[in-house]
Amino acid sequence: MHKIIIILTIAVLAAAPVFLPAPAAASIVGLTGTPGPSGTTFSFTAEQDYVQTFEGGVLQIWGLANGAGRPQYPAPTLILYQGQTVSITLTNQLPANTSLVFPGMSNVQASGGVPGILAQEAEAASATAVTLNVVTYTFTADRPGTYQYHSGTDPDLQVEMGLVGAIVVYPAGYPAGGMTAYGTPETAFDREYLFVISEMDPYVHFVVEFLGAAALANYDYLATYKPNYWFINGRTAMDTMAADNAGYLPTQPYGALALAEPGDRVLMRVVGGNRDLHPFHHHGAHSTTIARDGRLLSTTTGPDSTADLRQTQFTLQTAPGQTIDSIYKWTGEKLSWDIYGPGPHDCKPGADGFDPTTREYCADHGKPLPVVLPEQKFLTNGGLYSGSPFLGSLGVLPPGEGGLNPWGGFSYMWHSHTEAELVNFDLFPGGLMTMLVIVPRGTLDAPMAM
Amino acid sequence: MNTKTKRTAILAALVLGLLSSVAPPANAAEAWLVAKPVAVTMPDGVQVTMWGFAEADASFAAGAATVPGPRLTVPSGDTTLTINVKNELTVPISIIIPGQAATFTPVRPKAAQGDPTATSFTTETAPGATGIYTWSNFRAGTFIYESGSNIAVQVQMGLYGAVTKDAGAGQAYAASPKVDTSFDKEVLLLYSEIDPALHAAVTTGNYGPGKLVKSTFEYHPRYFLINGQPYPAAAPIFPAGQAPIAAGNRVLVRFLSASLRTHVPTVLGGYFSVVSEDGFAYPYAKERYEVLLAAGKTTDAIYVPSAAGSIPIYDRRLFLSSNNAPKGGMLVKLDVAGPAPAPSDASAKMGHAKAKGYKVIPKKTGTKALKGKPGVFDLAPVSAKGTRAE
Numbered sequence: 001m002h003k004i005i006i007i008l009t010i011a012v013l014a015a016a017p018v019f020l021p022a023p024a025a026a027s028i029v030g031l032t033g034t035p036g037p038s039g040t041t042f043s044f045t046a047e048q049d050y051v052q053t054f055e056g057g058v059l060q061i062w063g064l065a066n067g068a069g070r071p072q073y074p075a076p077t078l079i080l081y082q083g084q085t086v087s088i089t090l091t092n093q094l095p096a097n098t099s100l101v102f103p104g105m106s107n108v109q110a111s112g113g114v115p116g117i118l119a120q121e122a123e124a125a126s127a128t129a130v131t132l133n134v135v136t137y138t139f140t141a142d143r144p145g146t147y148q149y150h151s152g153t154d155p156d157l158q159v160e161m162g163l164v165g166a167i168v169v170y171p172a173g174y175p176a177g178g179m180t181a182y183g184t185p186e187t188a189f190d191r192e193y194l195f196v197i198s199e200m201d202p203y204v205h206f207v208v209e210f211l212g213a214a215a216l217a218n219y220d221y222l223a224t225y226k227p228n229y230w231f232i233n234g235r236t237a238m239d240t241m242a243a244d245n246a247g248y249l250p251t252q253p254y255g256a257l258a259l260a261e262p263g264d265r266v267l268m269r270v271v272g273g274n275r276d277l278h279p280f281h282h283h284g285a286h287s288t289t290i291a292r293d294g295r296l297l298s299t300t301t302g303p304d305s306t307a308d309l310r311q312t313q314f315t316l317q318t319a320p321g322q323t324i325d326s327i328y329k330w331t332g333e334k335l336s337w338d339i340y341g342p343g344p345h346d347c348k349p350g351a352d353g354f355d356p357t358t359r360e361y362c363a364d365h366g367k368p369l370p371v372v373l374p375e376q377k378f379l380t381n382g383g384l385y386s387g388s389p390f391l392g393s394l395g396v397l398p399p400g401e402g403g404l405n406p407w408g409g410f411s412y413m414w415h416s417h418t419e420a421e422l423v424n425f426d427l428f429p430g431g432l433m434t435m436l437v438i439v440p441r442g443t444l445d446a447p448m449a450m
Numbered sequence: 451m452n453t454k455t456k457r458t459a460i461l462a463a464l465v466l467g468l469l470s471s472v473a474p475p476a477n478a479a480e481a482w483l484v485a486k487p488v489a490v491t492m493p494d495g496v497q498v499t500m501w502g503f504a505e506a507d508a509s510f511a512a513g514a515a516t517v518p519g520p521r522l523t524v525p526s527g528d529t530t531l532t533i534n535v536k537n538e539l540t541v542p543i544s545i546i547i548p549g550q551a552a553t554f555t556p557v558r559p560k561a562a563q564g565d566p567t568a569t570s571f572t573t574e575t576a577p578g579a580t581g582i583y584t585w586s587n588f589r590a591g592t593f594i595y596e597s598g599s600n601i602a603v604q605v606q607m608g609l610y611g612a613v614t615k616d617a618g619a620g621q622a623y624a625a626s627p628k629v630d631t632s633f634d635k636e637v638l639l640l641y642s643e644i645d646p647a648l649h650a651a652v653t654t655g656n657y658g659p660g661k662l663v664k665s666t667f668e669y670h671p672r673y674f675l676i677n678g679q680p681y682p683a684a685a686p687i688f689p690a691g692q693a694p695i696a697a698g699n700r701v702l703v704r705f706l707s708a709s710l711r712t713h714v715p716t717v718l719g720g721y722f723s724v725v726s727e728d729g730f731a732y733p734y735a736k737e738r739y740e741v742l743l744a745a746g747k748t749t750d751a752i753y754v755p756s757a758a759g760s761i762p763i764y765d766r767r768l769f770l771s772s773n774n775a776p777k778g779g780m781l782v783k784l785d786v787a788g789p790a791p792a793p794s795d796a797s798a799k800m801g802h803a804k805a806k807g808y809k810v811i812p813k814k815t816g817t818k819a820l821k822g823k824p825g826v827f828d829l830a831p832v833s834a835k836g837t838r839a840e
Contacts, residue, residue: 101718103739103766106756108719117681117777118718118762152718154776156768222771223672275768277712295721295737307734319742321716321766 145294591729
């Protein structure tokens, strides 16, 4: 029982903050900008601030703040629509020059600031001419997909310090005609989640915080880079499962808990945020990777212009700078037991063998759970265990146990398969890990008729 | 190395060369290299002793070694490559080309004691001696030649270089309607690293079992190179005589890694059409703004610049420092000639400005078939900002 093993692993969650995101049709949290006469505008300030790690650590970051808000890690997710012209004004309050680059975007224009190696830069706040610490980047998001942006100034330090974020470009007209990632039928999805994957070497952050960035010249920090924190959406586990905009994480607004119903097509938008490779492994089902770097895995030329180059995978290799779009679907097919348990419910199979209402796999309807569950006194319960092995059922738990899974969902760990990355400064569990919770049909959308 | 004797290999090459005057082209390319130490100066002034290959003539008269070694270009019609090497190092070396078929004769110094451990993939050339390595069925693609002896040490010391063969003129791999590998211009980017401490240990006899540095386990590279130098001295390698890249050109970008680390060359402002890996064309091209370049790998991409400017290709693994100082490492810019870009295109403007700061690496220039031999031994010139030596 894979699921139960995972649940037991999470036993240590008992002391965790409460993760109860509002069940809602998940859309990616981000900024849509301010409409203006010449396109959509964003106004960001690069500043120093801090992030928290789950075991109690605090790291200084260089983050982007939206307007008058606090800086955040990762940088704000830009929610764009194909064809939109975007202007991003970057004001620099950091002690070093900074800039932004947008891999995958063509014809990025810049105004203001001073020339840099990869991009026009906003000068450091301490520079003499104040007006040179502002630079504006303009581009048109001409193709849908998942992208990223990051600092183009000493990115080996500044991306590490936090200056990286995601860009989601929806196809023109979205969501008219149905939700799709790229406007084509095979990219249709029911729910979507963003996973910006990154790491930090605390040593670098300590030197920058206490001695200043210039002091790094005296340290062997780049050649011997050794991260000891790993993040999804700027949070370390178990904070990854806290709600979006959780009040206790003011500079880490993006959660990473995925919720889905059986049969949902879950679009995973995975972004390699810092400099290491991370194999992002998703339990529960394979996924079909449809795109990388914001481009479909298909061919548009030659005799096989409709060739299907999608890949089925259970580990998404996230290379630095790369983006991956993959569609995950959990169905429970052929589990050989009834996921909804022995309680009264029907299963009327459609053409695909699933009940169109409950999405139950009808061939397994009524089959008993093939194992005898241990008595409670032999169990250490995790916060995500509902007390029942059946979807939508809550069982009796000892006082103080459970409570993080009011839906009676099934929990699957999504995590780095470099398992050494499941720690926060050497403390397990933590790091590059979150959960997908499969909840009963009707929990997230229309109530289920059972 | 081919199982034929050296003499046979030479004769075969000569015979093939003679035959070419009367029969369809089936030439044998032949190159002469001398392996020897070379002091390489990094942009910060630090001098590192490396082992490199020097271009030589048929009598092994050679200039200074370079890292990477001279680029070898096998003509499209040739099926055999012969590399003659003279070893002026103090350790035995050999030459292998991963991805090209050859018969190996591994060196197993303790075989008599029942220990099959090999110290070399193939027959070694002793210090002071000369050796001949032959590939008799050389296929088209982008490859690395490197030492096959004690490679954990010798490759990172600098014994590597690029060897390429095109399927035809302006055609990297066999023409296919599914993946277009035709090109107008080409550029070669070879990624490698230096751990200066390791080099010092090897050079001063402090490397090996029981010595100060026992193995390459403690490998901490501090210089991250493209074509032997970090930014801003890193410069693309172009074929001799190639006209400047212009907007709209199909540019074949050959990525090769003699690194021990993975790198992710990433382009700003457009996409690569990635067409091959390890010298094999893909069934279909992949549209990417980055290339995942693992250690020892080669991959080819077509890039079509849309406008004049200076196109940055930077390592998204962020090895962008030199000896821990920022603004160095694996970053190079491709200059594209032609009409000026839109006036406010910052990256293009800046690129031109920066390009003026490139160091010109003094190298030999010119393409020549040496001493009437059929092989073309092509040492590509290095350009600072798109101007090509003739």
